Amino acid sequence: MRTAETNVPAAPIGDPNGATIRFQNVRKSFGQFVAVDGLNLDVQQGQLVALLGKTGCGKSTIFNMISGLTSATEGEVSVMGQNPFERFNWYRGKMAIVFQNDRLLPWRTAVRNVELGLEVLELPKAERKERAMQWLEKLGLKGHEHDYPHALSGGMRQRVSIARAFATDAPLLLCDEPFSALDEITSTRLRTEFARLVRENGKTAVFITHSINEAFDIGDRIIVLRRPAEIAQDIRMSADVGEEERERIREIIRTSLSH
Numbered sequence: 201m202r203t204a205e206t207n208v209p210a211a212p213i214g215d216p217n218g219a220t221i222r223f224q225n226v227r228k229s230f231g232q233f234v235a236v237d238g239l240n241l242d243v244q245q246g247q248l249v250a251l252l253g254k255t256g257c258g259k260s261t262i263f264n265m266i267s268g269l270t271s272a273t274e275g276e277v278s279v280m281g282q283n284p285f286e287r288f289n290w291y292r293g294k295m296a297i298v299f300q301n302d303r304l305l306p307w308r309t310a311v312r313n314v315e316l317g318l319e320v321l322e323l324p325k326a327e328r329k330e331r332a333m334q335w336l337e338k339l340g341l342k343g344h345e346h347d348y349p350h351a352l353s354g355g356m357r358q359r360v361s362i363a364r365a366f367a368t369d370a371p372l373l374l375c376d377e378p379f380s381a382l383d384e385i386t387s388t389r390l391r392t393e394f395a396r397l398v399r400e401n402g403k404t405a406v407f408i409t410h411s412i413n414e415a416f417d418i419g420d421r422i423i424v425l426r427r428p429a430e431i432a433q434d435i436r437m438s439a440d441v442g443e444e445e446r447e448r449i450r451e452i453i454r455t456s457l458s459h
């Protein structure tokens with residue numbers, strides 16, 4: 201595993217404060233129910249952050265605020281220096297999302313599904329196809345470009361949705377438990393490949409998970425949340441963290457999650 205600071209380009213897009221994602225005293229409530237309470241969080245460009253927490257701790261709510269699907273009740277959310285809820289369209293081509301469900305269109309082949317995000321960006325047809333084919337190859341799907349989703353396994357479909365996200369060339373990737381419905385072997389392989397691609401391509405990524413193992417495999421930084429979405433631990437991982445230290449960190453995380 202590499203340190204969080206590798207592959208970090210000089211300055212984040214449009215953000216004078218130097219953070220790609222910034223939450224300042226963010227509160228989100230649904231009626232009387234407080235899902236996120238006073239959250240402060242900075243994600244720097246080039247970081248691969250695993251957001252780890254038990255079910256119902258508010259991970260998706262945070263995710264929805266980053267992606268602009270919902271607004272904060274109080275406080276400031278800034279992504280690349282803009283408010284994602286107010287400037288939803290500004291993020292086209294700057295933010296790509298991978299969901300738990302692959303969300304492929306069943307009537308489109310793998311390559312046509314990858315091209316979809318590029319159609320929205322209005323890229324010329326030949327370039328769309330070339331980019332989509334390249335990303336499918338990088339995701340190990342050479343030979344399956346013209347298969348329809350129903351002919352692909354769950355892992356292959358999720359590979360297509362990752363190719364679709366990377367093909368847009370968005371600097372920020374948001375992933376909401378994309379591998380949690382897959383078997384452990386497929387999931388482990390995919391998350392390792394995903395993390396490598398994020399680093400190789402200098403992306404910033406937030407990866408939501410409820411699995412400690414997944415957070416360890418993915419994150420340069422592991423943020424452990426407890427209800428109502430407060431940060432219980434903020435852990436920086438690096439290549440020189442030995443196995444003994446990793447086990448100690450796992451124990452700290454388990455303890456945090458059990459509260």
Ligand SMILES: Nc1ncnc2c1ncn2[C@@H]1O[C@H](COP(=O)(O)OP(=O)(O)OP(=O)(O)O)[C@@H](O)[C@H]1O
Nearest residue numbers: 230233235253254255256257258259260261262410
């Ligand atoms: N639209 C909503 N209306 C009312 N309550 C909501 C709404 N969205 C989320 N909540 C509540 O806020 C809390 C946090 O939900 P959230 O989906 O963010 O958690 P999560 O950590 O993503 O859970 P999971 O891992 O199960 O997806 C939960 O108690 C949930 O019931």
